[in-house]
Amino acid sequence: MNMDRRRFLNAALGAACSIAAVPAVTPMSFASVPGEKRFVAIVLRGAMDGLDVVQPYGDPMLRKLRRTISLGPENGAIDLDGFNALHPALAPLMPMWRAGELGFAQAVSTPYRDKRSHFDGQDILEAGTANGRTADGRQADGWLNRLLPLIPGAAFETGYAVGTDELAILQGDAPYSSWAPRTQMSLSSQAQILLSQLYEPDAPFHSAAETALRINAEEAAARMGRPDDPVSGPVEALAGFAAARLNAETRIAAFSLTGWDTHRGQVRTMVKPMEHLATALQVLKRDLGRNWENTVVMAMTEFGRTVRENGTGGTDHGTGGLMVMSGGAIRGGKVLGAWPGLDESDLYAGRDLKPVMDVRAYAGSAIADLFGLSNSAVEQVIFPGLDLKDRPRLLL
């Protein structure tokens, strides 16, 4: 790990604490851009039902286990490969699938088992360790935070947490940036001038306010530049902001999409979150432009859901789930992962899809190839305890 750089950055941060420190540290001070590759992590909170997103209709058991949901191509799902079909709400993503820019990994999981708590499951997914803790029992940093120091030339804006949700996946000692798009500081210009004068002699306030006002002005200008753009929703804002940062200094961005906890009426409740996911991927592709070619997007959830539909037309917390990958840098157009089957004896604990691959193996393989890291760096620093020996190759 590049400890010198980290110490330097921390020292710079420390200096900004002292009122006497001038000039204020700005993110641009360290802008030696670290390569062209980009990684976007989307945390799907609430446990996405992978069997409804990518429906394995080729397994006859699916129809027996689910009565109102996941009804396959006969009910509008789009055939992908003769065995799996995509939920109709994701139809807008079919051009990406055909272009090889969209792929899936079925029956994946973190090492988390049996308790099926959202909080614990997300902690472990974002920490990237076997139990959410480090070897000596502490709560672990986010795995994207551990990745930052391994990227040569990384600076404050290399890692970017987007949105108002806490993103434990990026939290930790390595510095990173964060902003919630549409924070929309609605300040009159006079109020802005007066506040700036008050902040001016106080270095930490001054530095943070200048950056906030700059990003805010950039966002406002971007909105002005698209006067005919229909009023876009919060997901467009998240993905659009992430893309704008990735087009500038950022190389690793993370945001979360919620609404996946579909215990009831899944026919209806699953549509909105899937539309959000489709929108996020489309906006990323649109706004990243040429940089899309150098981008990998991975959308991950804390665990899957029960294979059986429950008594209220939904599904409950399960184990094996689905990872969605996208981007111009991936070798898509495939549903990866050996199919574990849906027969009673195939299931985990008699109720859940049996995981066949650690979700971290896919993520670890992608970031190793994307950023030129050795297997051992991934196995020791980013995902301690993971074995990448037979890792899947995901990139072009």
Added chain:
Amino acid sequence: MNYARFSQVRFGTGLSPRFAGAASPEELMDSLQNDAMVRRFPTIGNAEAAAIATAYAQANKNETKVAGGADARKKAEAVLMNAATRATKARIARALEDETGFADRLAQFWASHFSIRAGGQNMAILTSAFHEDAIRANQRTRFADLLRAATLHPAMLLYLDQNASTGPNSPLAVTRRRKGQGSPGLNENHARELLELHSMGVGSGYTQQDVRQLAELMTGLGINAKREFDFNKNRAEPGAETVLGAEYGGGRPPRLAEFVAFLEDLSVRPETARFICTKLVRHFCTDDPPSKLLNEMIARFRDTGGELVPVYEVMVGHAQSRETFAQKVRQPQDLLIASLRALRIGGDRIMALEGKELWRLYVRPLTRMGQNPQGAPQPEGWPESAMSWLTPQLLAARINWAMGQPAKLLDQLPDPREFASQVIAGPTRDRVIDMAARAESRSDGIGIVLASPQFNRR
């Protein structure tokens, strides 16, 4: 700046035209003994919380098993959420109505020192009880009493996985192994945090062996099905343990008193005295504690066997507390309470808020400013350094609250110049008055005062 204005900002919940504050350190210490607001705005205690949490867990289990189960679950959830919301509102109301708010600030400090996070409904209600019966009820006693109350509280035992720890040679583990039902074992989490975060501090000389031995000594601490504290002999590791060079436990049968004896010793160790006093100074005064103040507090801690009130007394009356004024950035919780107090919002108004209104006014803004009211994301508690609270995004959330919320709370906003002179303390107050006077509207003027570095520092 007289002592009342200084102490309201530094040690209390902020200046308000409604309160005169404490004119001297003695008055401030006296205010700590006044429980009028605790009685006026009751929260929730251990017994009530345990009953609500247990009822909710039962309803959850029955949801799909009994007729009407879904409705019963909804009802139990509503009871739980109402109680948790009421507790949150009562804590705000106390801080708004107390003459000084010193006790409320101390409760915030200790809640962060013994940090737990309310993930999930059950934890939310137990956390409310933790704040009341473990923290607030024990912050004027010996540190040993506070340490014991926090360590043995069901919310803490759950949060740090102590409830899942079993002695590898305990009767329970032996039976399970014999029956082929797995091999339950130790979980070191709570033992480690007890030494590292709650008492001696990281790098203060204990070893991995101490952590391991302590984890063994702690087996048996847990909760029962009613979510009450329970010492389960069945899970306790037999035999004595050596922690920090002294031997504890080994009784037949094992007793809770053996662990409590360890806590007593731990609470008065010199490393503990130093760690606790350093944290107090870092929270209330400055990130870089001046040695004179720190050493006098440590000496008082050690002379009194860890009595907390005399330690606070040294801090609030010390010249170095005065000299370091405005070196701390108000944490979001502190900032919002101080803003509401400055705007003369009263406790009854808060208690009357609907859950949604509370969310808009307090919960969501706090989260956006980086201080989720459910608790810090890590057992380390909230960070102290100014930079952790002043990222561009977090500062933008402060500015947005200041510029937007006051007009939604009050039909008529005060004159910004007068407001600034009432609620800002310190030598640069006139600068804030000057800028507030030049704002183009009342609401901008009030916003500039509340977003100023002067109001955001203490």
